[in-house]
Each structure stands twice: as structure tokens, then as C-alpha cells.
Amino acid sequence: MKIVVQVKLMPEAEQAATLRTVNDLACWVSRVAFARGVPREYELRQHTYAHLKAEGLGAQAAQHVIKKVRDAYTTLHANLRAGNLGKPKSKRRIKAASKPIAFRSEAAQPYDDRCLSWQYDQETVSIWTTVGRIKNVRFACSGDALKTLRDYRKGESDLMERGGVFYLIATCDVPETETYEPDGFIGVDLGIVNIATTSTGYQAAGRGLGRYRKRQLALRAKLQKKRTKSAKRRLKERSRRETRHVKNTNHIIAKTIVTEAERTAHGIALEELRGIRRRVRLRKPQRVALHSWAFSQLGDFIVYKAKRAGVPLVHVDPAYTSQTCAECGHVDKRNRVDQGLFICRGCGVVAHADRNASHNTATRGAAVWTAGRESRVPATP
Known part of the structure; x- marks a missing residue:
């Protein structure tokens, strides 16, 4: 399992000059690649390597600059094929494909x-x-x-x-810890009002994070109206601060869930929510909350922490988990009375809506684990 570790370097003027130089040269290599139809890395090296060496780059640094440019174009073309930059004739897609890729002066250098x-x-x-x-x-x-x-x-x-x-x-x-045979599964229901709700009773409320985001949104609106250099600088600072706050919150929630599963020798059943932003249609006031929802980051944190701890983890289909009764299995859209209340039309059970969904997720997780593990039935003689 690959993870990244970030270390802070003591300030050095040479490092700033190095980043500016290699990224300026990366922009030049990008223009050459664009003019020649983005050739393969070996061919691109033939057109640019000598110039990079003449500009003072070492052999390895020159190779890395060329590879960085070629990888950037590979990523761009993959996004174009996947439709991530819009439809074929959209302005965003045309703009991305009609000019060379540019690198910021502070962009990372391998x-x-x-x-x-x-x-x-x-x-x-x-x-x-x-x-x-x-x-x-x-x-x-x-x-x-x-x-x-x-x-x-x-x-x-x-x-x-x-x-x-x-x-x-x-x-x-980092080597992954060998997973154990789980004694049941903890279902995790992800949401906006409640960031995460588990079938064991843990609930991470999203009210505080929602208030924080709303306050940051109002502050951003005030700064954007000023349009000064200092306002733009403060906008960047606040954006980074908000990102760090959300990331720290997701780390805490993920660690709590994985620690509970490890302590009780349970596995974790997690909803597969990839692509939800493209599937869901919401009113304008709700779109900000949806697109600010860092569910993917939280899911990734739970996955990698579970792997490091050796906790079994499965992804399940979240369809109808909020409409299905965890007691009798009755499915009805009307079962979900409102955001927090679930009343089964079949058996009459009353429960917290997210808690009910987490129990359904846990049940599906156990079924997925049983279906996917190796059969232990003795071979036929």
C-alpha cells in the first residue's frame, strides 16, 4: 500500500529558483510537444533534451521535466476521453484541448x-x-x-x-496487515446532515462543519467583491485553511470508525458513492452542500486506515438502503418520512433514518463478504 509523507524543508532561496526554472522549462517543453502533436516520450526527448541540458539542468532533472510534461498530456487526453471536461463541442473542452499545458512556477518537481x-x-x-x-x-x-x-x-x-x-x-x-476473519460487519452510512452514521451507534454530525462552510462562503463572497491583490491572497489562505479543516475532520471520523471495527473484530461495509454528483439532481440552494461534501476523501481515508490495521472492508451498492426496513426488509419510498425519521409501512418499526440505512449496509456487507470469500466445503472424493 502506497502512502505519502510530507516533510517541511527549511527555507532556501535555491529551492525557489530551482522550481521556477524547471517549471519555466516545462512550459517550453509543453509548447514543443503541442506543436509536434504530443509525440511519445522518447521522441519528445530527442527534440528537447539537448536544450534542457544547455539551460543548466542535470541529466536526471531534464528527464523528469520531459516525463512530467508527457504525463500531464496523458492525463489531459484521458480526461477528454472520459468526458470529464465536458461534451465534444463545449467551450471548456475546446479551451483545454486548443492550447499547450502550462505549469505554475511553484508546481511540484519529481x-x-x-x-x-x-x-x-x-x-x-x-x-x-x-x-x-x-x-x-x-x-x-x-x-x-x-x-x-x-x-x-x-x-x-x-x-x-x-x-x-x-x-x-x-x-x-507500507506493507498491508493481514486481514482477519470478521465477526460481523459495521455498516457506515454517509451523508451531509450526518457525515457518517454506523450500525454500532457512532454518529458524526455535520452541523458544525456545515456552519463552518456557510461562514467561509459568506467571507469569500465579501472578499471576491473587493477584487484587490490582498483580497485574492486572503482568498487563497482561507481556501487552504478550509481544506485542512475538512481533511482533519475526515481523518478523525475515519480513525474512530476503523478503531471501533478493530476493537470488536468486525469488518467495515462502506457505500460505493462514486459518480453521485453526476447522478443526483438538486435545487440550486442544495448544490453547494452536495459539491462541498468530501465523501470521497472520507471513504479513501477509511479504506487506507483499514488496510493498515488489517480490518476487512467491502463496498456495497447503496441503492434503496434508506427506503428498506432493516427489520423486515420491506421497501417503500414512503418509509423515509423525512431526513431523520424512518417508519416502516410493513411492520411499523420506528427508527432513525441514517441508523436504519447503516444496518442495511452492514447486512449487505456481510453478504458481499460471504459471496466473495473462498469456499470451505470439502472437495468431493
């Missing part, structure tokens, strides 16, 4: 072990820059992150700048 070496005991790195290799550059991270780096770091790392601060994003290949 480093391999030839350009970057780590000294974990001293908490320093030796890193290539456009003015030569710099040694003993200090970095800062938590004790757990340092242990993960020392034990599992493997592959490339990315140098990036964010808010004038430089970071190294290192890839770590």
Missing part, C-alpha cells in the same frame, strides 16, 4: 534517489538545485512520519512550494 538523498538520523536531505547540489538541508516532521520514512520510503519524492514554504512529498510503500 526527484529520484540520484537527485535527492535522505539522512534520517540528522533529519537532513541532500538535494539537487540549478546552482549545484546542496547538502545538510534540514527538514521537519512528526516522529511517526520520520519512522515511516526510515522504514518504508521508496521511489520518487516531489518538491513543492505552498504559501512560500517548501515541502518534500515522499512516497512510502
Whole structure:
């Protein structure tokens, strides 16, 4: 299982100059690639490698710049084929496909072990820059992150700048813990009013996060009206702050759910909600809440934390879980009286709507696990 560890580098002017240089050259390579019909990486290297070397890049850095550009075009073409940038004649699609890809001056630059070496005991790195290799550059991270780096770091790392601060994003290949045979499943119902509700009784209310988002939305509207440089700077700061707050909230919820499953030797049944934004049709006032809902991030956090802990996890179809009675199995749209109330038309049971849905998710998770595991029936003699 691959995870990333972020470490903060001590400020160095050479790092800023390096990022600006490699990204300016990446823009040049992108223009060459666009003019030549985006050739394969080997052919693109023939057209650009000598120029990159003449501009002062090392051999590995030049290779990484070319690969970064080619990967960016591969991603663009994949998004075009998948329709993620609109229909064939939409303005957004035409705009994306009609000009070369541009790279921001602070965009991330990949480093391999030839350009970057780590000294974990001293908490320093030796890193290539456009003015030569710099040694003993200090970095800062938590004790757990340092242990993960020392034990599992493997592959490339990315140098990036964010808010004038430089970071190294290192890839770590952490082995997955062997999963156990679950003694039942914990169903997780994801929502907006209640971010997560489990069949064991845990409920993460979304009221506080909703108020926080509403307040940030009002502040953004005020700053956007000013249209000054300082207002734009503060908009970026607030956007990053809101992202960090939501991410931290999702981390806490995911850790709580996985810890409970590990403690009780249960598995986790999670709803498969990919593509919900394209399927759901809502009124305009509700669209902000839907598109601000970080359900995918929360689901990813639960998945990777479960893998690290060895907790079995399955994804289930969420269809009709909110309309199905967990007691008798009766399905009726009218069973869901409102957001929080469920009254079965068949057996008359009254329950919290999200709690009822989480029990249905748990039942489906157990069925998926049973259907997918290896048969233990003795072979016929």
C-alpha cells in the first residue's frame, strides 16, 4: 500500500529558483510537444533534451521535466476521453484541448534517489538545485512520519512550494496487515446532515462543519467583491485553511470508525458513492452542500486506515438502503418520512433514518463478504 509523507524543508532561496526554472522549462517543453502533436516520450526527448541540458539542468532533472510534461498530456487526453471536461463541442473542452499545458512556477518537481538523498538520523536531505547540489538541508516532521520514512520510503519524492514554504512529498510503500476473519460487519452510512452514521451507534454530525462552510462562503463572497491583490491572497489562505479543516475532520471520523471495527473484530461495509454528483439532481440552494461534501476523501481515508490495521472492508451498492426496513426488509419510498425519521409501512418499526440505512449496509456487507470469500466445503472424493 502506497502512502505519502510530507516533510517541511527549511527555507532556501535555491529551492525557489530551482522550481521556477524547471517549471519555466516545462512550459517550453509543453509548447514543443503541442506543436509536434504530443509525440511519445522518447521522441519528445530527442527534440528537447539537448536544450534542457544547455539551460543548466542535470541529466536526471531534464528527464523528469520531459516525463512530467508527457504525463500531464496523458492525463489531459484521458480526461477528454472520459468526458470529464465536458461534451465534444463545449467551450471548456475546446479551451483545454486548443492550447499547450502550462505549469505554475511553484508546481511540484519529481526527484529520484540520484537527485535527492535522505539522512534520517540528522533529519537532513541532500538535494539537487540549478546552482549545484546542496547538502545538510534540514527538514521537519512528526516522529511517526520520520519512522515511516526510515522504514518504508521508496521511489520518487516531489518538491513543492505552498504559501512560500517548501515541502518534500515522499512516497512510502507500507506493507498491508493481514486481514482477519470478521465477526460481523459495521455498516457506515454517509451523508451531509450526518457525515457518517454506523450500525454500532457512532454518529458524526455535520452541523458544525456545515456552519463552518456557510461562514467561509459568506467571507469569500465579501472578499471576491473587493477584487484587490490582498483580497485574492486572503482568498487563497482561507481556501487552504478550509481544506485542512475538512481533511482533519475526515481523518478523525475515519480513525474512530476503523478503531471501533478493530476493537470488536468486525469488518467495515462502506457505500460505493462514486459518480453521485453526476447522478443526483438538486435545487440550486442544495448544490453547494452536495459539491462541498468530501465523501470521497472520507471513504479513501477509511479504506487506507483499514488496510493498515488489517480490518476487512467491502463496498456495497447503496441503492434503496434508506427506503428498506432493516427489520423486515420491506421497501417503500414512503418509509423515509423525512431526513431523520424512518417508519416502516410493513411492520411499523420506528427508527432513525441514517441508523436504519447503516444496518442495511452492514447486512449487505456481510453478504458481499460471504459471496466473495473462498469456499470451505470439502472437495468431493
